[in-house]
Amino acid sequence: MAQLSVENLFVKYGSVTAVRDISFMVEDGEFVSLLGPSGCGKSTTLRCIAGLEASSAGTIRIGGEIVAADGLEVPPEKRGINMVFQSYAVWPHMSVFENVAYGLRTRGEDAEQIKAKVGEALQTVGLEGYAGRFGTELSGGQQQRVALARAIVTSPRLLLFDEPLSNLDAGLRERMRFELVELQRRLGKTSLYVTHDQSEAMLMSDRIILMKDGQLMQSGTPRDLYDRPASRFAAEFIGNANILEGEIASGPGGDRSLARLAGGVLVEGRFSWPDQVRSSGPVLVCIRAESIAQVAQGETGKNIFDAQIRSVNFLGAVVNCLMQVGEVQLRADLPARNPPAAGATIRIRIDPDAVTMISER
Ligand SMILES: Nc1ncnc2c1ncn2[C@@H]1O[C@H](COP(=O)(O)OP(=O)(O)O)[C@@H](O)[C@H]1O
Ligand SMILES: [Mg+2]
Secondary structure, eight states, X not given: OOOEEEEEEEXXXXXXXXXXXXXXXXXXXXXXXXXXXXXXXXXXXXXXXXXSSOOSEEEEEETTEEEEXXXXXXXXXXXXXXXXXXXXXXXXXXXXXXXXXXXXXXXXXXXXXXXXXXXXXXXHXXXXXXXXXXXXXXXXXXXXXXXXXXXXXXXXSEEEEESTTTTSOHHHHXXXXXXXXXXXXXXXXXXXXXXXXXXXXXXXXXXXXEEETTXXXXXXXXXXXXXXXXXXXXXXXXXXXXXXXXXXXXXXXXTEEEEEOGGGOEEEEEESSGGGOOSSSEEEEEEEGGGEEEEOTTOOSTTEEEEEEEEEEEOSSEEEEEEEETTEEEEEEEESSSOOOXXXXXXXXXOGGGEEEESOO
C-alpha cells in the first residue's frame, strides 16, 4: 500500500504562511494533481511530502507510516519517494545509464541487478538504445525521460512531479502529457503532480486538488470541478466560462433556479452544490462558452434569446463569438463551419443543465 495522507499541513516562512491547513489523501495507484496559480503553495506542499521542506504543523503519512509530524522528520531518502522536477537535473557529464543507475548504486545493489533494472527503466520511458549517450547529447524531451527513468528505477512507493513538462515546447509537452499518464497507469504508481496548467491537470488526473493562497479551494474529479465549481475562483480557473453577477428571481423549483442578470435578462440554471441553494439574494451565474448554441430564428422556450454578434474569432474547430443579449455580454464557442457574421442577430439557446449558479460574490 502506498497511500499518501496529508493532514492539516501548515508551512510558514517568517510572516508568510505558504500553506494553510491543507488536508488531502491520494489513494494507492491514484494520479492526483495539485493545481493553482503561481505562488499558491503547490511546490511547498510537495517538498514537505518529499522531506525537502519542514512543515510548521501537520501530519504526513506514506503507506500509513508517519513521515512528518510534530518534532518528527523522516529524511527524504527514507521516505520511499522520488521526485521529477521542471529542470531535468540530468548530469551532463554522465551517460544516460549512469544517470539512471545512480540511485541503485548509492543503495549498493550489485552490477547485474543494476544493469537489468536500468535496462527496464529505459525501455519503460522509450529510451532503449540511449544508455551510452551523454546528458549533453540529449534533447529536452529525452532529458525529461531520463529524469523519469531515474525516478522509477528505484521502485519508489510514491512519485512526485513538480511541473515536469513546463520547460518543453508546446507540441512535445502535449505528447508527453499522454505518455506520462499512460506510463503512470501502466506502473500503477501513486502519483502527486504539481501544475499551474488547468488543461494539463484535467487531461492527466484522476482527481484535482485546487489551491489558492496556500489553501485548498476544492477537490474532485476533473469533471466535478468543471461541471460543479464551488467558487468564482474555481469557475474562472478551470475552462472558459462567462461569469455573470445576478440576483435569484425565483426558485428553487425542482433542482432549477431562475436568476435575473443585468438589464433583467432571466436565465435558468442550477446551483453547483446543494448547500449553496438560495431562494433570493445575489448569485454568480457561470455559463460555459460551449453550452451556448445557435437555434432557428423562430425558436422559443427557456434560456432562448436574441443575441447580437459583436465579434467572431476563428479558433480552428470553433469560432469564439462575443455577443450581446440585452445588457449581458457573452462569449460563446460556435461551430466554425457556418459561423455567424459580426453585426448579425442570431437566436441562441443556453443549455440550462450547463448553467451553474454559485452563491458567492
Ligand atoms: N524558502 C522560502 N522562503 C520564503 N518564502 C517562500 C519560500 N519558498 C516559497 N515561499 C513563498 O511561499 C509561497 C508559495 O510558494 P510555492 O509553494 O513555491 O508556490 P507554487 O509552487 O504554487 O508556485 C509563495 O508566496 C512563495 O513566495
Ligand atoms: Mg512551484
